[in-house]
Amino acid sequence: MTERSTRAWLTPEIRQQAEQLIARMSLDEKVGQMTQYDWGFNPINPETGVSVRDLLRDEIRQGRVGSIFNLSGAEEANELQRLIAEHTEHRIPLLIGRDVIHGYKTVFPIPLAQASAWNPALAYRTAEAASRESMADGVAWVFAPMIDVSRDPRWGRIAESIGEDPLLTSQYSRAWVEGSQVADAPGQATASCPKHYAGYGLAEAGRDYNTVDLSDRELRDVILPPFREAVEAGALSIMASFNEINGIPACANEYLLKTILRDEWGFEGIVASDYNALQELIVHGVAGSEEEACELAVLAGCDMDMHSGFYMRHLPKLVREGRVPASVVDTSVLRILAVKIKLGLLEQPFVEVPSVEAAEAARVQFTALAREAAQQSIVLLRNEAQVLPLQKSGSSIAVIGPFAHNRKDPLGCWAFDGKPEDVVSLLDGIRHAVGSSAAVHYAEGCSVSVDTMAASGLTEANIEQVLEAARQSDVVVLALGESLEMSGESRSRTSLDLPGAQRQLVEAVAALGKPIVAVLMSGRPLALPWLEQYASAIMQAWHLGVQSGNAIADVLFGDYNPSGRLPVTVPRSVGQVPIYYYRKKTGRPPGGVYSSYYIDSTTEPLYPFGYGLSYTAFQYSAITVSDASIGVAGKSSVSVTVTNTGDTAGTEIVQCYIRDEVASVTQPLKKLIGFCRLQLAPGESGYAAFEIGERQLAILDKDMKRTVEPGRFTIWVGPNASSGDAVSIVVE
Numbered sequence: 001m002t003e004r005s006t007r008a009w010l011t012p013e014i015r016q017q018a019e020q021l022i023a024r025m026s027l028d029e030k031v032g033q034m035t036q037y038d039w040g041f042n043p044i045n046p047e048t049g050v051s052v053r054d055l056l057r058d059e060i061r062q063g064r065v066g067s068i069f070n071l072s073g074a075e076e077a078n079e080l081q082r083l084i085a086e087h088t089e090h091r092i093p094l095l096i097g098r099d100v101i102h103g104y105k106t107v108f109p110i111p112l113a114q115a116s117a118w119n120p121a122l123a124y125r126t127a128e129a130a131s132r133e134s135m136a137d138g139v140a141w142v143f144a145p146m147i148d149v150s151r152d153p154r155w156g157r158i159a160e161s162i163g164e165d166p167l168l169t170s171q172y173s174r175a176w177v178e179g180s181q182v183a184d185a186p187g188q189a190t191a192s193c194p195k196h197y198a199g200y201g202l203a204e205a206g207r208d209y210n211t212v213d214l215s216d217r218e219l220r221d222v223i224l225p226p227f228r229e230a231v232e233a234g235a236l237s238i239m240a241s242f243n244e245i246n247g248i249p250a251c252a253n254e255y256l257l258k259t260i261l262r263d264e265w266g267f268e269g270i271v272a273s274d275y276n277a278l279q280e281l282i283v284h285g286v287a288g289s290e291e292e293a294c295e296l297a298v299l300a301g302c303d304m305d306m307h308s309g310f311y312m313r314h315l316p317k318l319v320r321e322g323r324v325p326a327s328v329v330d331t332s333v334l335r336i337l338a339v340k341i342k343l344g345l346l347e348q349p350f351v352e353v354p355s356v357e358a359a360e361a362a363r364v365q366f367t368a369l370a371r372e373a374a375q376q377s378i379v380l381l382r383n384e385a386q387v388l389p390l391q392k393s394g395s396s397i398a399v400i401g402p403f404a405h406n407r408k409d410p411l412g413c414w415a416f417d418g419k420p421e422d423v424v425s426l427l428d429g430i431r432h433a434v435g436s437s438a439a440v441h442y443a444e445g446c447s448v449s450v451d452t453m454a455a456s457g458l459t460e461a462n463i464e465q466v467l468e469a470a471r472q473s474d475v476v477v478l479a480l481g482e483s484l485e486m487s488g489e490s491r492s493r494t495s496l497d498l499p500g501a502q503r504q505l506v507e508a509v510a511a512l513g514k515p516i517v518a519v520l521m522s523g524r525p526l527a528l529p530w531l532e533q534y535a536s537a538i539m540q541a542w543h544l545g546v547q548s549g550n551a552i553a554d555v556l557f558g559d560y561n562p563s564g565r566l567p568v569t570v571p572r573s574v575g576q577v578p579i580y581y582y583r584k585k586t587g588r589p590p591g592g593v594y595s596s597y598y599i600d601s602t603t604e605p606l607y608p609f610g611y612g613l614s615y616t617a618f619q620y621s622a623i624t625v626s627d628a629s630i631g632v633a634g635k636s637s638v639s640v641t642v643t644n645t646g647d648t649a650g651t652e653i654v655q656c657y658i659r660d661e662v663a664s665v666t667q668p669l670k671k672l673i674g675f676c677r678l679q680l681a682p683g684e685s686g687y688a689a690f691e692i693g694e695r696q697l698a699i700l701d702k703d704m705k706r707t708v709e710p711g712r713f714t715i716w717v718g719p720n721a722s723s724g725d726a727v728s729i730v731v732e
């Protein structure tokens with residue numbers, strides 16, 4: 001069996017330094033380290049005029065706060081660190097956190113978009129850039145990456161995820177953690193916080209925070225691998241999720257927080273609760289009081305209490321009464337101090353504001369990276385009659401729709417620090433690209449927001465403007481989708497259609513018979529089978545961040561040949577959800593009456609996992625297996641030749657899937673076991689090889705042991721989960 005190892009960072013020196021501090025700390029000071037508050041939450045008491053921040057400043061001076069999040073900039077960070085340095089005995093700096101989900105000031109594509117690049121190395125670079133930018137503001141703890149495997153596009157937080165696949169998510173998880181934590185000099189280092197541990201993405205009916213009930217097998221096969229990868233990559237913290245899982249809310253779940261995380265994986269970092277999650281233990285109905293909630297969480301292994309204040313209010317008393325052993329507190333404090341020491345905060349708690357020149361140089365570099373990431377995030381779903389790429393010169397282009405000249409929504413969810421004025425709208429991107437060589441006509445048509453989601457009408461005047469713009473043009477680019485507040489936390493939807501009057505807009509334009517290119521800017525995959533009837537080309541552009549318009553224009557005009565592939569299956573309807581490629585065969589696979597099918601719809605998705613088109617064509621040939629028969633501990637490899645048969649350079653994402661044909665436990669029809677990027681010039685051939693060994697072949701057998709079972713395995717190599725050439729390997 002493959003040995004897995006966790007990157008060791010808690011050295012004997014760090015441990016000793018932490019222990020020496022702990023030996024000198026009072027119980028209140030220790031619990032203070034386990035306490036974190038939201039600095040952004042600042043109501044003012046109308047009677048006393050005292051604000052929450054005033055109270056928090058007092059708590060900080062008394063050494064009763066270990067971490068703060070949602071600060072706004074280096075000056076504020078330094079001010080609070082100064083309170084510690086000047087007023088507390090042990091001078092243990094605050095660990096300052098922030099949701100740096102897809103960039104900080106330079107906003108990169110949402111994680112689901114970055115996942116579409118199938119390029120973890122690129123995510124490493126965006127994560128590193130985001131951490132460097134946030135650390136310049138004193139944020140040494142980024143609450144990222146979000147690595148919840150998500151199979152339900154109704155769930156708004158699918159936008160923050162890497163999609164539906166455990167392997168793809170695991171590879172991003174490692175890259176994101178390593179990128180976020182790459183800097184290690186004091187004053188520069190940041191800690192990542194993979195979240196939400198665990199199962200949060202499988203909330204029933206895609207409704208955020210809803211119940212999660214799943215087997216240990218599914219938990220270990222699908223949900224946990226990305227977290228394990230994060231731990232092995234050296235993640236310094238992990239955030240427990242809000243949800244209950246099999247009856248026990250995650251932040252009070254000893255099985256998750258101790259048995260798996262500590263005992264099985266050897267995790268040594270901080271487990272933080274999610275926002276106010278200790279208080280929610282009462283709402284969940286597993287704790288009858290604040291004290292009980294506190295006791296449950298701390299004994300289960302939750303080191304830090306995000307924002308409820310329960311630890312500070314009750315933990316010292318619980319320890320004094322013997323309900324919580326003092327050693328439990330010491331262990332949690334050790335982890336927290338160890339992370340602070342590892343980050344160099346004790347040596348360098350303050351941040352230096354960078355010079356204007358240095359800040360500007362970083363900004364230029366990060367903006368270029370934002371464009372590169374956005375280009376790679378775009379997935380071309382349809383391109384009938386090669387309507388794309390568009391000609392730059394001599395043409396006339398209509399750019400229409402609520403997202404055509406919109407500089408807010410491409411920022412996507414969780415982009416508090418990004419500014420709409422930094423965003424390049426699609427209209428501006430197209431104008432920059434064509435200069436004066438093509439005529440560009442713009443009309444908004446309708447606006448889209450949560451408040452007008454159900455609005456059914458377009459005004460006559462708006463339709464007239466839209467038609468006028470379209471009539472003057474050879475081609476219509478329609479910018480459709482969702483506004484930024486329709487995805488992210490607490491943004492579940494029951495419909496996967498275009499909100500508001502957008503369908504009417506499409507139909508009105510289509511009546512003119514001009515070729516339509518639909519650009520979908522959304523935080524989730526949308527189920528739009530009807531759109532194919534109207535649009536010759538469809539591009540899934542997600543929320544792409546500050547360089548949105550430039551990157552989309554790059555793809556529209558062929559300056560960048562699209563290479564993105566779907567990290568999620570796109571359903572035809574909400575009724576098919578959850579739909580994902582990693583599914584079981586069942587005893588009655590779809591195929592007529594009394595099979596596992598629908599009487600009113602196909603079971604096939606609109607677009608399969610891994611799908612995406614290019615402006616060139618790739619041909620797969622010569623699929624070969626190095627050893628067609630191996631022992632249970634043996635190794636083989638599968639290789640393929642891919643040729644660019646078109647006349648444009650392009651990148652193919654070669655994907656490799658496996659099926660264990662007969663096993664002691666039912667297995668998915670296909671499981672992604674590897675992928676690689678091949679950049680090929682016209683006529684060029686490339687070679688992709690995938691290793692087949694224990695890691696790819698093993699399953700959790702009926703006794704939950706990781707085992708390679710003898711038998712036949714089918715292996716596909718191809719462009720997506722629904723196609724590819726197959727070979728077999730027999731394990732003897």
Ligand code: BGC
Binds near residue numbers: 143
């Ligand atoms: C979210 C977390 C986030 C935290 C702090 C919670 O509501 O679930 O993802 O890190 O807030 O903002």
